[in-house]
Amino acid sequence: MHTHIDDAADAALLEILTGPVPKAKFSRRDAALDPLMIAAAAASGPHITRNHYHHDFFPGVMLPQHEGSWDWTKWSPNDPKQRRHLTYVSRQAPRRQRLQDAKENDSSRDALPSPKKRRPSLGSAADTTRPTKPVEHVKPVEVKCMARTRIPTPHGPAFLHLYHNNRDTKEHLAIVIDPAQYADPSEASRVSAPPIRSQSLDAVWGDNETEMDRITRGAYVGRLSPTSRRASSPLTSPPPAASDGVPSPLVRIHSECFTGETVGSMRCDCGEQLDEALRLISQPIPVPALSAAAAPTTIPGRGAVIYLRQEGRGIGLLSKIRAYNLQDLGHDTVTANLMLGHGADERGYELAGAILRDLGLGGGLRLLTNNPDKVDALQREGLAVVERVPMVPRSWQGRNPALILANGNGGAEAWQDKDRGAGATLIGGGAVHGADLDKYLRTKVLRMGHILPLWMEDPEQ
Numbered sequence: 310m311h312t313h314i315d316d317a318a319d320a321a322l323l324e325i326l327t328g329p330v331p332k333a334k335f336s337r338r339d340a341a342l343d344p345l346m347i348a349a350a351a352a353s354g355p356h357i358t359r360n361h362y363h364h365d366f367f368p369g370v371m372l373p374q375h376e377g378s379w380d381w382t383k384w385s386p387n388d389p390k391q392r393r394h395l396t397y398v399s400r401q402a403p404r405r406q407r408l409q410d411a412k413e414n415d416s417s418r419d420a421l422p423s424p425k426k427r428r429p430s431l432g433s434a435a436d437t438t439r440p441t442k443p444v445e446h447v448k449p450v451e452v453k454c455m456a457r458t459r460i461p462t463p464h465g466p467a468f469l470h471l472y473h474n475n476r477d478t479k480e481h482l483a484i485v486i487d488p489a490q491y492a493d494p495s496e497a498s499r500v501s502a503p504p505i506r507s508q509s510l511d512a513v514w515g516d517n518e519t520e521m522d523r524i525t526r527g528a529y530v531g532r533l534s535p536t537s538r539r540a541s542s543p544l545t546s547p548p549p550a551a552s553d554g555v556p557s558p559l560v561r562i563h564s565e566c567f568t569g570e571t572v573g574s575m576r577c578d579c580g581e582q583l584d585e586a587l588r589l590i591s592q593p594i595p596v597p598a599l600s601a602a603a604a605p606t607t608i609p610g611r612g613a614v615i616y617l618r619q620e621g622r623g624i625g626l627l628s629k630i631r632a633y634n635l636q637d638l639g640h641d642t643v644t645a646n647l648m649l650g651h652g653a654d655e656r657g658y659e660l661a662g663a664i665l666r667d668l669g670l671g672g673g674l675r676l677l678t679n680n681p682d683k684v685d686a687l688q689r690e691g692l693a694v695v696e697r698v699p700m701v702p703r704s705w706q707g708r709n710p711a712l713i714l715a716n717g718n719g720g721a722e723a724w725q726d727k728d729r730g731a732g733a734t735l736i737g738g739g740a741v742h743g744a745d746l747d748k749y750l751r752t753k754v755l756r757m758g759h760i761l762p763l764w765m766e767d768p769e770q
């Protein structure tokens with residue numbers, strides 16, 4: 310239980326809850342106190358029930374198109390007429406509809422464990438605490454790579470792919486690492502793996518398409534230069550298989566985190582994870598010798614980071630910022646999401662599955678994650694996850710070398726020497742540690758089921 314609300318605020322809350330009933334019909338529901346503080350108090354009890362969810366003090370913020378919503382930026386605290394806007398509104402469906410939805414859900418949920426025992430999980434399908442909507446019959450997900458370009462990174466060259474899709478209006482991305490695509494075909498090595506290429510990008514986009522059109526959108530092979538330009542051809546048969554002994558490519562599904570990746574926030578490990586994923590995927594891949602006569606060899610690192618634009622585990626930046634304030638009141642990342650009426654994790658991985666298939670990676674991949682929900686979600690999408698490769702936080706490796714893994718996930722590059730403060734979580738940075746980060750990582754392990762040996766100076770903190 311969290312009770313990090315100071316005494317003055319406690320006294321004020323007690324006053325509003327026990328004071329004389331005001332005359333106006335709904336005035337007790339007006340927010341005389343900081344709404345975040347009341348929400349924190351409401352959730353401080355031993356149980357958070359679904360009756361605490363889907364209520365909001367700011368009707369115009371959460372659902373701009375919602376009936377009755379208004380432009381709250383016009384709200385002035387001194388205008389009594391406008392005070393009615395600052396009320397505690399419910400975003401739940403009417404009770405009759407919720408009961409009907411629950412009945413329909415019960416009949417289709419027989420195979421699942423009791424909702425009470427399930428922790429909040431990925432996507433609305435698994436989140437039984439939220440009001441259910443009638444199942445919509447949506448078209449199968451489709452993605453199209455609109456453009457691709459070379460990006461030199463501190464870890465080596467990468468190809469950035471920008472995708473459009475038929476589910477949302479966001480531009481999701483794939484950062485493909487496959488420097489072997491630059492190699493001269495005449496220097497083909499004994500051991501090789503198929504190039505990681507987008508089928509939708511390499512397809513022909515119409516009769517009038519010129520070679521220059523294709524090259525400008527990135528449908529070329531090799532490396533572009535003022536003297537070299539070769540448009541790609543559409544794939545007409547399945548790509549050649551990788552040589553024997555070549556491991557499946559490393560893949561990370563990463564969700565956008567403006568604070569962690571752009572501002573260098575140390576409230577989370579997102580910036581570090583993005584950097585570490587690019588670093589790990591770029592490492593040369595050892596290929597064992599398959600006969601006594603042959604020698605072991607290496608091939609250039611290959612794989613991809615699928616970068617999904619689902620900020621704040623799907624709740625968006627606005628809600629994540631509000632959640633951070635609740636976290637400063639003493640709540641962890643999961644409880645803060647729940648208090649704002651969100652699930653602990655509202656992300657989906659259908660688009661990631663479609664992008665991976667478009668890149669020809671659906672048949673076998675090694676997934677860089679500690680999050681078992683991501684593995685399940687990709688397998689539900691029909692992708693073959695042949696191995697889960699853990700990601701140990703750099704600061705934990707630096708403080709406890711026993712956590713360094715032998716697979717290049719740390720190893721000789723122990724992070725203690727690279728510990729530094731500013732910008733440490735940005736691409737090419739080192740390791741960083743701080744109390745907020747430790748708290749977040751601990752919550753991932755203890756409340757979100759991440760598969761990571763817990764390490765901290767005081768595990769109770």
Ligand SMILES: Nc1nc2c(ncn2[C@@H]2O[C@H](COP(=O)(O)OP(=O)(O)OP(=O)(O)O)[C@@H](O)[C@H]2O)c(=O)[nH]1
Binds near residue numbers: 563576579646759
């Ligand atoms: N709501 C919320 N989202 C957060 C918070 N901290 C980080 N995030 C979001 O979490 C997402 C990053 O999660 P991922 O990097 O995919 O990693 P993960 O699901 O934690 O699992 P791994 O694959 O093991 O790293 C980004 O969208 C961040 O914005 C937080 O305190 N609250």
